[in-house]
Amino acid sequence: MEIEQRREGDILVAKILNDRLDARGADDFRKAMSGFVSDGNRRIILDISAVDFVDSSGLGALVSALKLMGGDGDILICGAPDPVMRMFKLTRMNKVFRIFEEQQDAVRALSVE
Amino acid sequence: MTKNAKTSKTAVTDFQKSILYHVKYSSGKSRDQASMRDYYKAVALAVRERLVDVMLATKARYEGEDAKRLYYLSMEFLMGRALGNNLYNLGIFDLAKDALSDMGIDMEEIRNSEVDAALGNGGLGRLAACFLDSLATLGLPGYGYGINYEFGIFRQEIDNGHQKERPDHWYSEENPWLMERLEEACIVPVYGRIEHLPDRSGNDNPMWLGWNILIGVPHDVPIVGFGGKTVNYLRLFSARSSDEFDMRIFNEGDYFKAVQQKISSETVSKVLYPCDSVEPGKELRLVQEYFLVACAVRDIMRRYLGDHETLDAFADKVAIQLNDTHPALTVAELVRTFIDEHDLDWEEAWQITEATLGYTNHTLLPEALETWPVPLLEHVLPRHLQIIYEINHRFLKKVSARWPNDGDRVRRMSIIEEGDTKQVRMAHLSIVGSHSVNGVAALHSELVKTSLVPDFYQLWPEKFNNKTNGVTQRRWLLKSNPLLSELITETIGDGWIIDSGKLRQLEAYADDDAFQKRFLDIKKANKEKLAEVILDTTRVQVDPETLFDVQIKRIHEYKRQLLGVLHIIYQYLHLVNDHVELTVPKTYVFAGKAAPGYFLAKLIINLICSVGDVINKDRRVNRQMKVAFMPDYRVSLAERIVPAADLSQQISTAGMEASGTGNMKLAMNGALTIGTLDGANVEILEEVGEENIYIFGLKVEDIRHMRNGGGYDPWAYYNENPNIKRVMDAIGSGMFSPQNPGLFHPICDSILRHGDYYFHLADFQPYLETQEKASREYRDRSLWARKAILNVARTGKFSSDRTILEYAREIWNLQPVP
Numbered sequence: 001m002e003i004e005q006r007r008e009g010d011i012l013v014a015k016i017l018n019d020r021l022d023a024r025g026a027d028d029f030r031k032a033m034s035g036f037v038s039d040g041n042r043r044i045i046l047d048i049s050a051v052d053f054v055d056s057s058g059l060g061a062l063v064s065a066l067k068l069m070g071g072d073g074d075i076l077i078c079g080a081p082d083p084v085m086r087m088f089k090l091t092r093m094n095k096v097f098r099i100f101e102e103q104q105d106a107v108r109a110l111s112v113e
Numbered sequence: 114m115t116k117n118a119k120t121s122k123t124a125v126t127d128f129q130k131s132i133l134y135h136v137k138y139s140s141g142k143s144r145d146q147a148s149m150r151d152y153y154k155a156v157a158l159a160v161r162e163r164l165v166d167v168m169l170a171t172k173a174r175y176e177g178e179d180a181k182r183l184y185y186l187s188m189e190f191l192m193g194r195a196l197g198n199n200l201y202n203l204g205i206f207d208l209a210k211d212a213l214s215d216m217g218i219d220m221e222e223i224r225n226s227e228v229d230a231a232l233g234n235g236g237l238g239r240l241a242a243c244f245l246d247s248l249a250t251l252g253l254p255g256y257g258y259g260i261n262y263e264f265g266i267f268r269q270e271i272d273n274g275h276q277k278e279r280p281d282h283w284y285s286e287e288n289p290w291l292m293e294r295l296e297e298a299c300i301v302p303v304y305g306r307i308e309h310l311p312d313r314s315g316n317d318n319p320m321w322l323g324w325n326i327l328i329g330v331p332h333d334v335p336i337v338g339f340g341g342k343t344v345n346y347l348r349l350f351s352a353r354s355s356d357e358f359d360m361r362i363f364n365e366g367d368y369f370k371a372v373q374q375k376i377s378s379e380t381v382s383k384v385l386y387p388c389d390s391v392e393p394g395k396e397l398r399l400v401q402e403y404f405l406v407a408c409a410v411r412d413i414m415r416r417y418l419g420d421h422e423t424l425d426a427f428a429d430k431v432a433i434q435l436n437d438t439h440p441a442l443t444v445a446e447l448v449r450t451f452i453d454e455h456d457l458d459w460e461e462a463w464q465i466t467e468a469t470l471g472y473t474n475h476t477l478l479p480e481a482l483e484t485w486p487v488p489l490l491e492h493v494l495p496r497h498l499q500i501i502y503e504i505n506h507r508f509l510k511k512v513s514a515r516w517p518n519d520g521d522r523v524r525r526m527s528i529i530e531e532g533d534t535k536q537v538r539m540a541h542l543s544i545v546g547s548h549s550v551n552g553v554a555a556l557h558s559e560l561v562k563t564s565l566v567p568d569f570y571q572l573w574p575e576k577f578n579n580k581t582n583g584v585t586q587r588r589w590l591l592k593s594n595p596l597l598s599e600l601i602t603e604t605i606g607d608g609w610i611i612d613s614g615k616l617r618q619l620e621a622y623a624d625d626d627a628f629q630k631r632f633l634d635i636k637k638a639n640k641e642k643l644a645e646v647i648l649d650t651t652r653v654q655v656d657p658e659t660l661f662d663v664q665i666k667r668i669h670e671y672k673r674q675l676l677g678v679l680h681i682i683y684q685y686l687h688l689v690n691d692h693v694e695l696t697v698p699k700t701y702v703f704a705g706k707a708a709p710g711y712f713l714a715k716l717i718i719n720l721i722c723s724v725g726d727v728i729n730k731d732r733r734v735n736r737q738m739k740v741a742f743m744p745d746y747r748v749s750l751a752e753r754i755v756p757a758a759d760l761s762q763q764i765s766t767a768g769m770e771a772s773g774t775g776n777m778k779l780a781m782n783g784a785l786t787i788g789t790l791d792g793a794n795v796e797i798l799e800e801v802g803e804e805n806i807y808i809f810g811l812k813v814e815d816i817r818h819m820r821n822g823g824g825y826d827p828w829a830y831y832n833e834n835p836n837i838k839r840v841m842d843a844i845g846s847g848m849f850s851p852q853n854p855g856l857f858h859p860i861c862d863s864i865l866r867h868g869d870y871y872f873h874l875a876d877f878q879p880y881l882e883t884q885e886k887a888s889r890e891y892r893d894r895s896l897w898a899r900k901a902i903l904n905v906a907r908t909g910k911f912s913s914d915r916t917i918l919e920y921a922r923e924i925w926n927l928q929p930v931p
Contacts, residue, residue, distance in 0.1 A: 055355075056305065056324045063310065063322065089454040090302060092320045095312040 001028035008107050012036055015047035015103075021058030021084075029058065033065035042073030045106045049079025054087050066096065074098070078106040128205075128212040131159035152218055153196070153226035156209065157289035160199050164335040165292075168344035175254045179420060180930045181429065183248070183255035183921075186409055186443060187436035188402065189238030189385070190245075190259045190347060191266075192230040192334070193588070193748025195290050196223070198246070201592050203341040228283050229747045230290075230334075231265035232349075234388045234706075235667040236582075236774050237475050239748065240553075241436055243774070243913040246585040249338030249345045250611060251914060252929040253921055258409040260401060261291070261332050261349035264384040269706045271651075271744045274722035278709050291332040291349070299411040300355070301327040301404055307495045321453075321496040326355040327378050329408035339587050339611055342931065350408040352381035387708045388667075399485055399493055406442045409433075410450055424455060428468035432925035435472045435547070438483045438539035443470060444546030445497040448504070453496075459503075471924045472543040472550050473580070475771050477560050478671070484536035487529065501537060505529055508545050515572060526568045544569050544576070549924045551580045554772035554793040560813070564768075580920055581796055582772040583913035586613050589778045593752035596635040597782065601905070604628065613912035620906045629898035636759070636783060636901070643757035646743070646750075647702070653729050653741045659698040660891050663784065664762035665746060665754055668707040668714040671769040675717050675860065676873050677701070677762055678724055680884055681740060682840045682849075685724070688734045690839075695737045696888035701725075702754060704746035713863060718742065720857055723849040751775075756782050759897075760887055763788030764880065766871045768813040770794075777911035783901035787887055789876070793911070801907045805900045809883035810876040819875070827865055830874035837877055841865065 002017040014036065018025055036044055046062070048054075066075050078100040080088060088094040100106040135155035136147045147155070175182070200206040210220045233239060241257060248255035267278040305324035312318035330353055333346040354375040380397065381404050417424075417431055435443060444466060451462035476482065490498045505528040516522050528545060530536040544550050544566060552558030558579030562570040570577050591598045591610055601609060605618040622628040640657035647655050664677050681701055687693050703721050707714035725740030743750060761779035763770075763786050770792035780786055780797055787807040788794040798806050811819070819825040831837050845861045847854025864873055891897050909915075921927040 055326060056302070056322055060322050063308065063320070066310070086454070087300075091322055092312075092318055092453050095318045096310050096320070098313065 001025040001032060003029075003032050009111070011043045011045060011107060011110050012041045013045045013047060013103065013107065015049070016051055019050060020053045021048065021051045021061075022053060022055040023057040026057035026061045030061040030064055033061065034068055037065060037068045037073075042069065043110050044073070044075045045103065045110065046075060046077050047079050047103050048077060048084060049081065049103075051084055052081055054084045056091075059087060059091055059093060062097070063093070074110070076100065076106040076110060078103045124208055125212045125215065128159060128208060129216060131162060132156055132212065132216070135159055149222055150226045153223050154287075154289050156213070156223055157196055157227075160196065160203065160205075160209070161289060161335065163203055163205070163341075164199065164337055164344050167337065167341060168335050168346065171344050174930055176420070178930050179430070180254045181432065181925075181927055182413075182416070183253065183432045183434065183925050183927050184409060184413055185241060185244060185248075185255060185257045185434050185436060186405065186440035187238065187241040187257065187259055188405060188439040189233030189436075190230070190241045190257055190349075191233030191235070191238035191748060192242045192347070193752070194224065194227040194229055195334070196227050197592050198588055199335075199337055201587060202246075202250075202337045202339045229265075229749050230283055230288075231281055231747050232259065232262050232283075232385055234266055234385075236772070237437060239584075240582055240774060240913075242748075243583065243585040243588070244917055245336045245345065245347055246338070246587060247583070247913040247917040249336045249343045250340070250585075250587070251917060251921075252338065252343045252931040253917065253927055254345070254930055255917075255927065256345055257336070257347035258405065258412070259347065259349050260382050260385075260405050261351040262382055262385045263351075266385055266387060266706065266747075267709065269745045271718070271722060271742060274719045274726065276707055276715050276718050290334045292335075294331040294333060297412065297415070298328050298330045298353075299408055299415075301329050301407040301411075303327055303400060303403065303407075304493060305495060307499065319496070319499060325378070327381060327404060328353040328355050329404065329411075331408070331412065348412065350382065350405065352379055352404055354378035387706070396489060396493065399489060402439050403442050403446075403494060403497075406440050406446050409440070410443065410446045414450060424451065424457065424461075424465060427465050431469055432927060433470050434920070434925070435470060435543055437473060437475045438543050441472075441483070441539040441543040441546075442494070442497060444504070444542050445494075445500045447546075448500050449496060452500075459507075463504075463507075466546055467548050470543075470547040471920075472547040474540065474550065474552055474557075474561050474565070477557065477565055477768060477771060479565075483539040484530060485539065487535040487537060490537055498537075501528060501542060504542070504545060512572065522568055526572075540566070541569075544573075548576060549578060550576045551578045551924070552771065553580065553582045554796060555579050555581060556768075556790075556795045556813070557771045557792060560768060578923060580916055580924075581793060581910075582774050582777070583911050583916035584774050584777045584781070585913045586610065586781060588752070589755065590781055594635075594639065594756035594782050596638055597632075597756065597905075600628075600631055600635060609909075611914070613909035613914060616906050616909045618906070619902055623899045623902040623906065626895075629895060629902065632783070632902055633894060633898050636757070639757040640759075643702075643753055646753050647741045650743055651741045653725070653739055655700040655739045655741060656698065656736075659700045659739070660759045660888065661700050661702060661757055662760045662762065663702045663754060663758035663779065664764075665702070665704040665751060666773075666775050668705045668717055669711075670713060670717075670863075670871050671766050673764050673766060673871055673873060673876075674703065674705070674721065675864075675871075676764050676876060676880060677703070678717070678721055679837075679840050679873060679877060680881060681724060681728070681738070682843055683836055683881060684738060685728055685731075685734060686839055686843060688737060689731070696885060697891050698737045699739075699888070701738070701740045702743065702758075703741070704743040704750060704754065706746055713859060716857065716860055720844070720849065720860060723857075727849055751778070755779055755784075758782065758784035759891065759901075760784060761786045761788075763791070763794050764810070764876075765789060765791045766876075767791045767811055767816050769871075777908060780904045781908045781911065783905045785887065785897075785900055785904060787880075787883055796910070797908070800910050801904050805903050805907075807883045807887050809879040811872055816872060819872070825869070825872065825875060827869040827874045830877070831865060834874075834878060836881065837874055 004015045076098045132155045135158040140151040245257050265281045268281045270277045302324035307319045329350040332349045336345045447466040448462050451457040528541045552561040609615040644655050644657050721742045755778050761784040763776040767789045773792040789810040844857050850856035
């Protein structure tokens with residue numbers, strides 16, 4: 001699992017570079033996300049614009065990361081292509097995560113809070 | 114002859130070129146190497162080219178008008194063979210025949226190379242197939258949605274009188290009519306768990322996680338309407354595995370388990386369950402039902418949202434009909450899709466769901482009403498179960514408001530049946546979630562209201578209606594009985610092909626000597642053809658001069674093939690013991706499959722064959738009677754039997770057959786019905802007139818009375834009626850199973866010791882007398898011909914065109930787009 005990271009103030013912007021977030025990479029992804037949280041990141045934007053397939057393992061890893069924060073912090077999603085967005089809706093995860101089309105929209109949303 | 118397109122030389126040459134092209138480039142063979150099956154495929158592909166042209170034009174027409182579409186969801190489509198039907202409907206039958214004949218190929222041989230698409234058990238699946246033909250003929254935008262089973266209903270072999278089931282591989286992968294639509298494949302999640310995490314407003318938000326994925330790949334079968342102007346399609350989904358399914362295990366290093374998982378997910382569309390053999394709680398069947406529903410809903414949403422921005426017009430543009438409760442999960446899937454994936458609130462989602470769905474009930478047998486254990490549903494579809502509970506909660510609030518303090522009624526009506534293991538009642542879910550609930554014959558629809566679900570009828574009388582079944586006269590008369598079709602067309606023109614009401618004009622010829630003669634000659638010619646098939650398949654030689662008495666349908670106790678056999682045994686004993694000749698020599702023809710796990714039904718087949726063995730070998734009687742059990746009943750075999758039948762046996766226990774459609778096909782081909790007042794027999798009686806049908810036996814109310822303490826005692830019939838005693842004793846003595854005298858004791862026991870649930874003995878004497886009356890009348894050839902002609906003339910009502918027009922007007926609000 002390749003994840004590109006950059007910072008915007010206290011916001012961590014993590015972009016998944018792989019095209020699949022599925023069982024193959026779910027464990028790596030889960031570890032990476034838990035690393036971000038244990039490093040003290042509480043405002044994370046996950047850019048999944050390069051991901052064109054996500055399965056229940058990938059989505060489960062995302063839920064785990066949010067739970068790790070224990071209500072102290074937020075994970076925003078951006079750039080979800082249509083098929084991926086459909087899976088968010090299917091699981092109703094779109095009602096838990098804030099989802100933006102563009103990365104800068106997500107950054108802006110967090111910056112003003 | 115039917116007016117086919119003129120077989121001009123150029124058209125014939127073009128068709129031949131197309132056939133040769135496909136022999137070479139689709140089968141990869143030279144003309145010399147090509148087998149008959151290669152030629153069949155080449156002809157089918159040549160026909161398909163024409164179908165595709167019209168299919169694309171039809172699609173453009175529907176899109177241009179933003180037409181409302183009907184989606185007919187059915188776990189079964191009993192299509193039979195397609196080639197002949199497509200040629201007739203395209204109007205190129207003669208052209209194709211000429212083209213092939215020119216190439217030295219016999220059209221009949223080509224047509225016989227086609228394997229039946231047997232993706233159904235019986236009436237319900239064949240009804241769906243007839244409906245598709247009518248929808249296309251009427252220019253209505255309607256599609257069938259089903260499963261592309263790799264194995265259809267089993268192939269039946271009769272081995273020493275016993276049914277053996279063999280797999281039916283209907284060439285689903287290389288079938289020339291199927292067009293794979295990989296680009297429209299959809300993802301279907303299944304299994305998993307619900308996890309609760311608050312949404313952004315802090316409210317509880319159940320999330321469906323941990324699912325596995327199936328991929329649904331559509332395959333389209335073009336359905337051409339008569340006249341070739343409209344081509345709709347039947348969309349059949351195959352289950353494929355996704356990478357995700359196996360990769361997780363693959364990564365763990367277990368290659369074989371990964372492959373097994375792949376096979377397991379593809380199992381979902383592997384095989385059609387024979388009815389009566391779906392064990393309660395059979396998980397794969399539940400997954401199959403959901404797979405169909407999920408694929409259909411995704412496909413319907415994709416098409417609708419391709420043309421519309423919002424869901425506001427959904428119910429104005431989409432109608433979905435549930436063929437029985439098998440696709441009942443559509444109720445929950447639509448609500449889930451609207452709420453979870455499109456953010457509608459409950460009320461909006463519910464209103465659209467109800468306005469979109471219609472439900473057709475097909476059975477009055479309480480034990481045949483589908484239920485699923487709650488724990489299984491929770492395991493397979495956790496989110497759907499939540500939604501079903503919510504639907505039930507809201508529904509029961511309405512029931513309680515209407516009937517306060519009526520706990521019994523609430524329990525009766527609940528979608529969830531209480532008990533050691535709670536069950537989801539799929540019929541209740543279908544009724545609650547649909548704006549229309551229909552039965553399939555007038556009597557059946559009344560019984561649905563008064564006996565099956567009276568509480569629901571009291572709550573929503575406006576939902577309930579009747580749509581008497583029908584059959585397409587294109588397959589069941591035009592194609593299967595070409596000689597009679599020719600005579601009809603020559604006499605009254607060809608308007609009857611698309612307007613079955615025109616058959617009434619034949620009434621004027623019912624007493625015409627010349628017409629009667631031709632009619633009887635045609636029947637005899639059809640019987641001669643059937644006699645050849647009987648000889649080929651059973652080695653029984655039958656005489657076409659005898660009365661052909663036909664009972665062809667699924668083998669089930671309620672359909673009472675056994676009553677037919679009791680009568681045959683009675684006649685046989687009458688002949689050999691009393692030396693009384695039959696009024697008319699008879700050939701008894703049976704065909705039908707028994708569910709593999711249905712012991713008594715299989716034993717009844719065995720009894721028919723054993724009785725046949727004894728009679729057919731007994732030189733004292735076999736000029737008077739023969740019995741043939743034709744193996745592997747299927748659409749193409751029915752097309753041979755129906756035109757040759759003189760007498761049509763429709764003798765189910767009153768109140769148990771929802772409609773029947775075999776009764777319609779046979780009457781339409783000039784067979785006289787001998788039957789009980791059950792299902793659509795009641796309406797056949799109304800149409801043809803009581804002098805042209807043989808009705809006998811207990812009525813629904815008699816049965817009800819006798820069941821409810823009326824004191825039905827089969828022993829009394831046995832002791833008081835010497836005919837019955839003689840027949841039952843013969844079976845019990847081992848007369849028809851000398852090697853194993855006790856073989857048929859379970860049949861005797863079911864009648865005498867276990868109360869004769871289907872009232873064979875109560876109906877025996879009236880049946881015998883009515884049979885005798887039919888035999889007497891058969892001897893008067895002119896009288897019989899008159900009755901048979903009037904049956905053809907007066908069964909126009911039973912065209913599926915009439916049924917579909919009623920559905921379109923009264924349930925679907927569907928307009929033709931010609």
